[in-house]
Amino acid sequence: MEIVQVLKKRKQNVLKLWLDKQAHDAALNGNPFDEGEINDYVEKLVDTFVDSIENSNIDDIKSADFDAVIELLREVSFKRARQGFSPRETGLFIFSLKESILEVLSDDLKKSKEAIPFIITLSRLMDSLATVTFETFIEGREDVINRQTDEISEISTPVIKVWDGILALPIIGTLDSSRTQTVLENLLQEIVETGSSVAILDISGVPTVDSLVAQHLLKAVSATRLMGAECIISGIRPEIAQTIVYLGIDLSQIVTKSTLASALQHAFRILNLAVRNNDTTKTIKK
Numbered sequence: 001m002e003i004v005q006v007l008k009k010r011k012q013n014v015l016k017l018w019l020d021k022q023a024h025d026a027a028l029n030g031n032p033f034d035e036g037e038i039n040d041y042v043e044k045l046v047d048t049f050v051d052s053i054e055n056s057n058i059d060d061i062k063s064a065d066f067d068a069v070i071e072l073l074r075e076v077s078f079k080r081a082r083q084g085f086s087p088r089e090t091g092l093f094i095f096s097l098k099e100s101i102l103e104v105l106s107d108d109l110k111k112s113k114e115a116i117p118f119i120i121t122l123s124r125l126m127d128s129l130a131t132v133t134f135e136t137f138i139e140g141r142e143d144v145i146n147r148q149t150d151e152i153s154e155i156s157t158p159v160i161k162v163w164d165g166i167l168a169l170p171i172i173g174t175l176d177s178s179r180t181q182t183v184l185e186n187l188l189q190e191i192v193e194t195g196s197s198v199a200i201l202d203i204s205g206v207p208t209v210d211s212l213v214a215q216h217l218l219k220a221v222s223a224t225r226l227m228g229a230e231c232i233i234s235g236i237r238p239e240i241a242q243t244i245v246y247l248g249i250d251l252s253q254i255v256t257k258s259t260l261a262s263a264l265q266h267a268f269r270i271l272n273l274a275v276r277n278n279d280t281t282k283t284i285k286k
Contacts (some may be wrong), residue, residue, distance in 0.1 A: 014097075052069055166268075175216045177216070185221075200233075206240075209242070235257075
């Protein structure tokens with residue numbers, strides 16, 4: 001198609017118009033527009049895309065000529081996913097390139113018999129690139145979500161050294177298989193590093209206890225005992241106690257306490273420790 005050669009000559013016009021569209025879309029969505037930052041990858045994309053198009057490959061997205069374009073799109077999509085852009089904004093990003101090309105070539109398309117075939121072929125090509133963009137964007141968002149989930153899991157399962165030889169692990173939220181694994185890894189690692197002999201699992205922040213959660217707790221207790229430490233479960237609220245009895249879960253071999261304070265007192269007794277209240281009240285003479 002002769003239009004392809006015209007497009008190559010008007011590459012800078014496409015670039016300018018596409019940048020204008022990016023600034024307009026950013027303003028509509030209330031996003032900051034850093035022209036210097038956007039120029040870095042928009043100019044690369046336009047150069048690489050327009051230079052890659054030939055009469056022989058415009059209808060073949062699988063052509064090796066477009067590998068560099070796809071790689072750039074993947075890089076940009078990952079970046080936008082991590083920056084918090086929405087799927088709609090990411091879609092407009094690539095579709096506005098097609099609009100820019102057609103607008104720049106509008107006069108030539110009106111005069112050319114190749115206009116309709118060119119528009120159809122270009123649309124197919126851009127739709128394929130948009131698919132790559134969306135797929136990569138989804139991968140990027142999943143990567144962000146997985147990383148945040150891991151970080152939240154680490155934060156929500158801290159192992160605290162409350163006394164020499166005594167560790168406490170307050171559990172907040174629901175226990176599932178993956179989180180139980182994180183809890184076990186953190187707890188066992190801390191037992192090894194500190195040489196603690198008593199571990200307190202406080203479940204006062206666990207909303208409900210069902211048979212699955214109970215099984216995860218039993219696994220944690222068993223693993224702790226295998227490391228040579230005694231395990232105490234605290235935070236047994238009345239409703240949780242009723243649920244455990246109703247489900248027929250046997251915790252008779254495990255020390256359970258209603259509060260973290262009572263669990264800590266029991267841990268002191270295990271280690272033959274005593275806490276005394278020193279009376280420092282002074283007599284005031286008149």
